[in-house]
Amino acid sequence: MKRANYIISVLTCVFAIAFLIVGKKYAGISLDGISSSASWPNILAWLLLGLGVFLGVWNTLSKNIPESKIDFKSYEFHNVLIVMAAVVALMIAYRYLGCIIALGIFFPLFMLYLGERSWKVIVIYDVVSLTAIYFIFEKFLGSPLARPFFM
Amino acid sequence: MDMIFNSLAQALTPESILVVTLGVLAGIVLGALPGVSTNMAITLLFPFAYVVDGVPGINMLLGVYCASIYGGSISAILLNTPGTPASVATMIDGYPMAHDLGQPGRALGMSTFASTLGGLFSCICLFFFSPMLASVAKSFTSLEYCAFAFFGISIISSLANDSVAKGLVGGLIGLLLACIGVDPLNGTIRFNFGSRYLMGGVSFLPLLIGLLAFSRVLINVEDFFRKKRLNEVGSLNFNPKAKLRVFPTWADIKRSVGTIIGSSILGTIVGAIPGTGGDIACFLAYNEAKRFNRKHRDEFGKGAIEGIAAPEAANNAVSGGAMIPMLSLGIPGDGATAILLGAFMIKGIAPGPALFSSHLDTVYQIFCGMGLSNILMAVLGFGLLRIFIKVVCIPEKYLLPMIVALCFIGTYSYGHNHTDLLVMVIGGIIGYFAIKHDFTMSSVIIGFILGPMTEANFRRYLLLNNGDIMAIFDRPIAVAFFVLSIITIFGPIISKQFAARKDKKATE
Numbered sequence: 001m002k003r004a005n006y007i008i009s010v011l012t013c014v015f016a017i018a019f020l021i022v023g024k025k026y027a028g029i030s031l032d033g034i035s036s037s038a039s040w041p042n043i044l045a046w047l048l049l050g051l052g053v054f055l056g057v058w059n060t061l062s063k064n065i066p067e068s069k070i071d072f073k074s075y076e077f078h079n080v081l082i083v084m085a086a087v088v089a090l091m092i093a094y095r096y097l098g099c100i101i102a103l104g105i106f107f108p109l110f111m112l113y114l115g116e117r118s119w120k121v122i123v124i125y126d127v128v129s130l131t132a133i134y135f136i137f138e139k140f141l142g143s144p145l146a147r148p149f150f151m
Numbered sequence: 152m153d154m155i156f157n158s159l160a161q162a163l164t165p166e167s168i169l170v171v172t173l174g175v176l177a178g179i180v181l182g183a184l185p186g187v188s189t190n191m192a193i194t195l196l197f198p199f200a201y202v203v204d205g206v207p208g209i210n211m212l213l214g215v216y217c218a219s220i221y222g223g224s225i226s227a228i229l230l231n232t233p234g235t236p237a238s239v240a241t242m243i244d245g246y247p248m249a250h251d252l253g254q255p256g257r258a259l260g261m262s263t264f265a266s267t268l269g270g271l272f273s274c275i276c277l278f279f280f281s282p283m284l285a286s287v288a289k290s291f292t293s294l295e296y297c298a299f300a301f302f303g304i305s306i307i308s309s310l311a312n313d314s315v316a317k318g319l320v321g322g323l324i325g326l327l328l329a330c331i332g333v334d335p336l337n338g339t340i341r342f343n344f345g346s347r348y349l350m351g352g353v354s355f356l357p358l359l360i361g362l363l364a365f366s367r368v369l370i371n372v373e374d375f376f377r378k379k380r381l382n383e384v385g386s387l388n389f390n391p392k393a394k395l396r397v398f399p400t401w402a403d404i405k406r407s408v409g410t411i412i413g414s415s416i417l418g419t420i421v422g423a424i425p426g427t428g429g430d431i432a433c434f435l436a437y438n439e440a441k442r443f444n445r446k447h448r449d450e451f452g453k454g455a456i457e458g459i460a461a462p463e464a465a466n467n468a469v470s471g472g473a474m475i476p477m478l479s480l481g482i483p484g485d486g487a488t489a490i491l492l493g494a495f496m497i498k499g500i501a502p503g504p505a506l507f508s509s510h511l512d513t514v515y516q517i518f519c520g521m522g523l524s525n526i527l528m529a530v531l532g533f534g535l536l537r538i539f540i541k542v543v544c545i546p547e548k549y550l551l552p553m554i555v556a557l558c559f560i561g562t563y564s565y566g567h568n569h570t571d572l573l574v575m576v577i578g579g580i581i582g583y584f585a586i587k588h589d590f591t592m593s594s595v596i597i598g599f600i601l602g603p604m605t606e607a608n609f610r611r612y613l614l615l616n617n618g619d620i621m622a623i624f625d626r627p628i629a630v631a632f633f634v635l636s637i638i639t640i641f642g643p644i645i646s647k648q649f650a651a652r653k654d655k656k657a658t659e
């Protein structure tokens with residue numbers, strides 16, 4: 001995990017520095033002359049910067065850093081990446097095709113991917129789930145679902 | 152007294168009972184599923200509660216909270232896999248009783264009985280102690296509130312998994328994310344990085360669902376494919392069609408009633424201490440039950456009924472205990488109560504002493520909701536146990552698509568905004584990598600929820616004292632809480648160092 005810890009340390013410092021730089025813009029905005037809009041974020045950003053540096057130094061000095069819990073070459077991780085990509089695709093489809101159509105396509109594909117081979121089960125699952133979602137959210141809770149672009 | 156009866160009447164309307172019943176039902180089901188924690192269960196059902204108007208929505212989430220802790224015991228007893236971390240100690244005797252002694256019904260019945268009594272006991276404590284604590288806190292100023300919020304934030308150190316530093320980094324990131332949007336004192340829009348979406352701040356629910364629910368989905372996907380590669384198949388250790396006596400026998404009740412009472416007291420106390428939780432309470436109660444039980448001590452680990460009663464009473468008692476500082480001071484006791492605190496705020500209810508003075512009816516409705524949740528937990532637990540046993544065996548290939556769908560629909564229902572979905576997905580992906588590298592997502596959420604309260608009170612205090620930070624020493628309660636916070640932050644680091652030294656000495 002040593003390499004990952006260095007990356008985390010750098011990202012932490014970058015995040016803190018970004019807040020410190022942007023915070024300069026708000027340092028003069030104050031109603032009372034005592035604390036500005038940037039005072040509190042600045043305190044936090046300095047603390048975060050200190051912790052980021054500490055994490056880097058500790059990582060260098062420490063000898064007992066455990067192995068990373070992610071094996072980037074493993075079969076499992078590749079599948080996680082594929083699911084991440086599928087979810088990003090679902091997000092795009094959700095925007096343009098709306099909830100029911102996007103999930104109507106996503107459910108069968110995801111179930112097939114996870115190893116379900118019975119089309120009967122897939123179709124029943126798809127229909128029952130979407131009907132339940134529609135009635136619970138649209139009718140029972142009154143919370144509108146995302147509509148497709150053509151509606 | 153009139154107010155109590157009025158609140159009781161409001162909390163017991165058919166609509167309210169229906170909503171809480173659904174919450175309890177969903178809580179038991181989700182809690183029973185291995186890989187779905189209490190935090191994830193509350194997060195997944197948050198959007199439903201958001202749509203339900205007023206206090207019933209909050210009571211629904213309280214139902215999910217109480218029931219999911221209990222639900223965790225079902226898979227712990229039947230599959231030797233805890234549904235939630237709070238059920239780990241239940242496995243020690245629950246699984247041997249179900250598997251080796253062939254008495255799954257006895258184990259599940261005692262788990263339901265002890266969970267209900269533990270939950271109800273903590274609920275009574277909540278009813279008596281939180282108004283007392285709130286009345287003490289009435290005289291507090293912005294400095295004390297700042298100290299409370301700081302103390303609440305300090306528990307992230309105890310929630311951190313293996314690295315306290317990473318827990319603190321997560322908490323600070325949460326605090327900084329909370330700074331995006333409108334300045335709580337002068338209304339300036341800040342740190343929006345030119346984005347119109349960020350002008351109102353980072354949306355709470357999409358962040359919550361992303362970090363706590365979607366990240367877990369990705370971890371579950373990883374586990375699913377690992378099990379598939381290794382051909383690991385979880386199975387029930389008894390025939391679900393076999394006759395099952397779900398009510399505990401009189402002999403079992405007599406044998407374990409002392410253990411249940413003791414564990415309920417212990418669980419409530421542990422729950423009231425911020426930074427602890429059901430996982431700590433269940434082990435403490437188990438150890439104490441074993442220590443005090445001279446007659447059946449040899450049975451522990453082999454299927455002792457007290458070994459199930461103790462952790463189950465304690466972990467459910469944590470729910471009411473953790474609500475005491477949350478309701479009366481606004482300090483969340485653990486990740487789950489932090490999410491509940493967020494839910495309260497979204498619903499326009501600000502926990503703290505002011506809630507007890509200005510909205511006492513709401514407080515009593517919440518108490519009633521909590522009590523009702525525990526009673527319904529018993530009714531559904533005893534009545535539908537056979538169905539819950541079947542739910543435990545639902546394959547992940549059917550569950551994962553539905554959880555992804557709930558993440559999407561829940562996020563969208565919050566603001567009907569597609570950018571929220573982007574926040575949720577990005578939060579989930581970052582959350583997955585962060586959890587894999589020893590970060591705790593609860594710390595980010597606690598920082599995010601308590602950030603505005605800490606900042607507003609800190610700056611108000613500076614304003615009232617003309618920037619004199621040393622005036623802190625005029626307020627002993629605030630000083631005590633700041634000192635306590637520092638101890639809470641550095642305590643786990645120091646105790647880890649001591650443990651490492653002890654191990655080193657032992658190996659030498």
